[in-house]
Each structure stands twice: as C-alpha cells, then as structure tokens.
Amino acid sequence: MRAQRTQRPRRAAVTGIGVIAPNGQRPDAYWKAVSEGVPVLDRITREGCDHLPLRVAGEVRAFDASALIEDRFLVQTDRFSHFAMAAAALALDDAGLGSGDPAEPFSVGVVTAAGSGGGEFGQRELQKLWGQGSKFVGPYQSIAWFYAASTGQISIRGGFKGPCGVVASDEAGGLDALAHAARAVQRGTGTMIVGAAEAPLAPYSMVCQLGYPELSTVDDPDRAYRPFTADACGFVPAEGGALLVVEDEDRARERGATVRATVAGHAATFTGASRWEESREGLARAIRGALDEAGCAPEEIDVVFADALGVAEADRAEALAIADALGAHGTRVPVTAPKTGIGRAHCAAPVLDTVAAVLAMEHGQVPPTPNVSDICHDLDLVMSRARPAELRTALVLSRGLMGSNAALVVRRAGESAR
Amino acid sequence: MITTEMTFGELAALMKKAAGITVDPQELEQASDSPFDSFGLDSLGLLGIVGELENRHGRSLPPDSERCRTPREFLDLVNSTLTAGA
Numbered sequence: 001m002r003a004q005r006t007q008r009p010r011r012a013a014v015t016g017i018g019v020i021a022p023n024g025q026r027p028d029a030y031w032k033a034v035s036e037g038v039p040v041l042d043r044i045t046r047e048g049c050d051h052l053p054l055r056v057a058g059e060v061r062a063f064d065a066s067a068l069i070e071d072r073f074l075v076q077t078d079r080f081s082h083f084a085m086a087a088a089a090l091a092l093d094d095a096g097l098g099s100g101d102p103a104e105p106f107s108v109g110v111v112t113a114a115g116s117g118g119g120e121f122g123q124r125e126l127q128k129l130w131g132q133g134s135k136f137v138g139p140y141q142s143i144a145w146f147y148a149a150s151t152g153q154i155s156i157r158g159g160f161k162g163p164c165g166v167v168a169s170d171e172a173g174g175l176d177a178l179a180h181a182a183r184a185v186q187r188g189t190g191t192m193i194v195g196a197a198e199a200p201l202a203p204y205s206m207v208c209q210l211g212y213p214e215l216s217t218v219d220d221p222d223r224a225y226r227p228f229t230a231d232a233c234g235f236v237p238a239e240g241g242a243l244l245v246v247e248d249e250d251r252a253r254e255r256g257a258t259v260r261a262t263v264a265g266h267a268a269t270f271t272g273a274s275r276w277e278e279s280r281e282g283l284a285r286a287i288r289g290a291l292d293e294a295g296c297a298p299e300e301i302d303v304v305f306a307d308a309l310g311v312a313e314a315d316r317a318e319a320l321a322i323a324d325a326l327g328a329h330g331t332r333v334p335v336t337a338p339k340t341g342i343g344r345a346h347c348a349a350p351v352l353d354t355v356a357a358v359l360a361m362e363h364g365q366v367p368p369t370p371n372v373s374d375i376c377h378d379l380d381l382v383m384s385r386a387r388p389a390e391l392r393t394a395l396v397l398s399r400g401l402m403g404s405n406a407a408l409v410v411r412r413a414g415e416s417a418r
Numbered sequence: 419m420i421t422t423e424m425t426f427g428e429l430a431a432l433m434k435k436a437a438g439i440t441v442d443p444q445e446l447e448q449a450s451d452s453p454f455d456s457f458g459l460d461s462l463g464l465l466g467i468v469g470e471l472e473n474r475h476g477r478s479l480p481p482d483s484e485r486c487r488t489p490r491e492f493l494d495l496v497n498s499t500l501t502a503g504a
Contacts, residue, residue, distance in 0.1 A: 138466050
C-alpha cells in the first residue's frame with residue numbers, strides 16, 4: 001500500500017504543447033497568427049468538394065505527414081490521426097520526452113476526443129466496396145475510421161502502456177479529455193498525452209455536416225464566421241488540432257521540465273442538440289462547477305475563451321451564461337474567440353483554445369477575435385488587436401452541436417488557488 | 419494465372435504498398451525465417467497483402483494465410499497454391 005501523502009493533492013501541469021492548426025504547425029507560429037489576429041479562413045480547396053454548398057473552412061495546408069510519421073503508421077490511419085500523431089510528437093518534444101522509449105511505459109497514458117473519426121479513409125474504402133467489391137476493402141478500414149484510432153496509434157507508436165481513453169462527448173469533449181487526463185494524473189499516472197485532432201474537410205465528412213443548421217454556407221471568408229455580431233450566420237469548420245503533455249506538477253519539476261500551466265478545474269453539462277437557449281443554464285452551471293473545482297472566485301478569471309458558435313440564439317445564451325456565472329465581472333472580463341480566424345475544428349476547437357489560453361498567459365496578451373466588430377452583446381470582446389494584460393487564470397468554454405457544454409479553468413504556472 | 423513464382427522482391431514491394439514497411443529484398447530473403455513481427459509487419463498488414471494477391475490473381479489463398487509466421491512460410495504457401503492451379 002502506498003504511503004499516505006500529507007502534502008497538497010497532485011496537480012496536473014501542462015509541460016508540452018503540439019499544434020497542427022490552419023494558422024500554424026508549431027506553437028510559436030500558431031501564437032504569432034493568433035496574437036496578430038490573422039484570419040486564414042479561405043475557400044475550400046480539397047479535391048472532390050467544390051460542388052458542395054459548404055464553401056469556406058480552415059484548412060491545414062502544406063502538412064507533410066510523411067516528414068513526421070513513419071509510412072507503416074500512415075498507411076493504416078486517416079488524416080485526423082496523422083494530425084494527432086504529429087501533434088503528440090511535437091508535444092512530447094516540447095516536454096523534453098521526445099526521444100526513445102519511455103523509461104516507465106506504464107506511467108504514460110493517452111486520451112483524445114474525437115467527433116467525426118476517419119471520414120476520408122472510410123470514404124475511400126467504401127468506394128472500393130461498392131465500386132470493386134468487398135475483397136478490395138483493405139484491412140485497416142477496421143480501425144482507421146474509428147473514433148479511438150488516434151489514441152490507439154499514439155500509444156502504439158510511443159510504446160505507452162498507461163491508462164488510455166477516448167472521449168466521445170461532442171465538441172466539448174476536447175475539454176472533457178483534458179479533465180480526464182488531469183484526473184488520471186491526480187490518481188497517480190505520471191504523464192498523459194491529451195487533446196484532439198479532426199479532419200472533417202473531405203467530401204463524405206462535409207456532406208455529413210451539411211445537415212447542421214448552424215453551419216455557415218456563406219462564401220466570403222471574411223464574413224462567413226462572425227459570432228456575437230448582428231451578422232452572425234453560423235460557424236465555419238476547420239481541421240487540425242492540438243495535443244498536450246500533462247503530468248504531475250511535482251514530478252515535472254523534479255525532472256527539470258518547464259511547467260507551462262496547470263489544469264485547475266472542469267465541469268460539463270448536457271442540454272440537448274441545438275437547444276441553444278437552454279445552453280445558457282448548462283454552460284453557466286459548467287462554469288460554476290469548473291470554478292468550484294479550481295477553488296477560484298469569478299473575479300479571479302482574467303480572460304474567457306468563448307465558444308462563439310456564431311448563431312444569434314447561441315451567442316446570446318453564451319453571453320448570458322458568462323454573466324450568470326461570473327456576475328458583474330462577466331461584463332468586465334476580457335473575452336476572446338481566436339477561432340474566428342481559423343474555424344471550429346470540432347472536438348479540437350476547445351483544445352486549440354486551451355493552447356491559446358496557455359500561450360496568452362505566458363505572453364501577457366489577450367489575442368483578438370478576427371473578422372468580428374460591432375458586437376451586439378454585453379461582453380468586453382477583444383476584437384481588432386491583442387490586448388496586453390496580466391493573465392493568471394483563464395476560462396475556456398465549449399459547446400457541442402449535440403448539446404454538451406463544458407468549462408475548463410487553467411492557471412499560469414506558479415499560480416494557485418487563493 | 420501465375421506463370422512464375424512469387425519472389426522476395428515482390429513480397430518486399432507488397433509489404434511497402436500494403437503495410438508501409440520498407441525492407442530490402444535481399445535482407446528479407448536472408449532473414450526469411452525470422453518472424454514477420456521483426457520486420458514490423460502485423461497480422462492486419464499480412465491480411466492486406468493476402469487480399470492484394472487474391473485480387474491480383476483472381477483466386478483465393480487458403481484460410482489463415484495471414485497467420486503465416488515468416489516470409490519463407492508465406493512464400494511457400496503462396497507459390498504452392500498459385501502454381502498448383504496453373
């Protein structure tokens with residue numbers, strides 16, 4: 001039996017970040033684009049998509065999977081897993097854990113969130129099925145399309161044998177995965193690799209999204225995704241994602257790693273698909289739950305990364321939820337939505353926002369919300385340029401199209417509950 | 419219908435195409451009694467190679483062909499099957 005710890009509970013520290021985003025394929029490039037508010041939304045260029053009414057998205061261009069991942073992993077995986085494996089490798093490098101087999105493989109686990117799985121791979125194999133026959137379907141179809149593929153392949157590739165999992169809880173699952181990893185660390189796992197990556201910009205995957213009433217089909221990239229404005233016309237999808245290394249803070253410091261932030265609190269609720277008015281209460285409760293777990297007063301929140309769906313009813317519900325949960329502070333705290341520059345990468349969207357939150361705290365800047373001006377809600381939304389600010393605690397919000405709501409509190413390294 | 423026996427070179431090419439594994443044909447031949455695992459090929463990878471061969475030759479290989487442990491065992495099975503029907 002393990003000796004009882006008498007010191008404070010274990011804390012989950014972020015020690016590594018890997019990003020494959022439409023606006024940058026390393027954290028420094030991502031932060032430069034995010035902090036400068038450079039939008040990269042553009043007309044979709046992927047083959048086979050030009051006849052579809054969805055015109056604008058955030059594509060990850062010039063991504064060279066073969067430079068980062070071995071062929072034997074590439075042939076058996078979809079683009080969403082390519083992003084995830086690449087981001088995981090970058091995060092492990094950033095954490096100083098990149099080379100060779102892990103010293104303690106059972107102390108390293110993986111958890112990812114996934115919203116759509118491997119649509120492009122699945123489409124290719126299904127076309128073989130109906131075009132040539134069942135004998136022409138490759139065996140990797142059995143694993144590549146599946147939500148769990150990225151977690152599995154990251155763990156196999158790295159030789160990680162600790163607790164692994166996949167969160168399938170809608171877009172907000174990106175935050176739920178981070179919470180899951182933090183809890184695994186609190187329960188004793190040394191290191192977790194956690195995050196999400198999505199690849200929803202192939203013909204089959206795009207057709208699946210066309211049924212969402214919240215999807216923006218506006219074809220002007222500068223006007224397609226403008227949450228919190230009177231011109232809000234839905235959201236623009238994106239591909240890519242981010243993986244983080246989360247580990248026990250004391251253990252991280254003992255091995256000399258740089259602690260970039262801590263995961264302080266999380267809560268999630270469910271209020272039903274597209275019932276945006278009801279998401280107000282669900283999101284407010286998630287915020288309160290996350291603050292509770294973090295031991296954080298509303299006034300301590302220095303910046304909010306909004307879900308920013310871009311649907312009038314949903315934007316109103318979010319603004320009201322922030323006010324409900326944070327009180328008067330809710331109208332004073334800087335709010336931002338850098339995802340208006342890159343689109344919403346489904347489950348990966350709140351993970352990219354969490355990365356932006358960590359980088360914002362490190363740089364002392366609230367990044368702006370590209371393409372958005374003249375908002376019609378009572379929020380202090382940071383718009384045209386980054387705003388310098390002392391940021392110790394950030395709140396990240398996410399809602400899913402199917403009704404999940406989640407909130408995550410992250411703190412700057414060295415900060416703790418007051 | 420097959421007229422010549424399958425070679426280690428063809429197997430190496432199939433390992434690359436179906437499973438993304440790069441192996442030198444001569445090394446494959448020299449280590450032909452080593453398990454496929456040692457080349458990084460798992461049973462799903464070998465199953466893909468079996469499917470490719472079946473489609474290419476328009477006939478089935480025996481059940482459990484993907485369970486062959488070594489390159490030599492697999493080539494012997496493939497060649498005895500395909501040449502038997504020639």
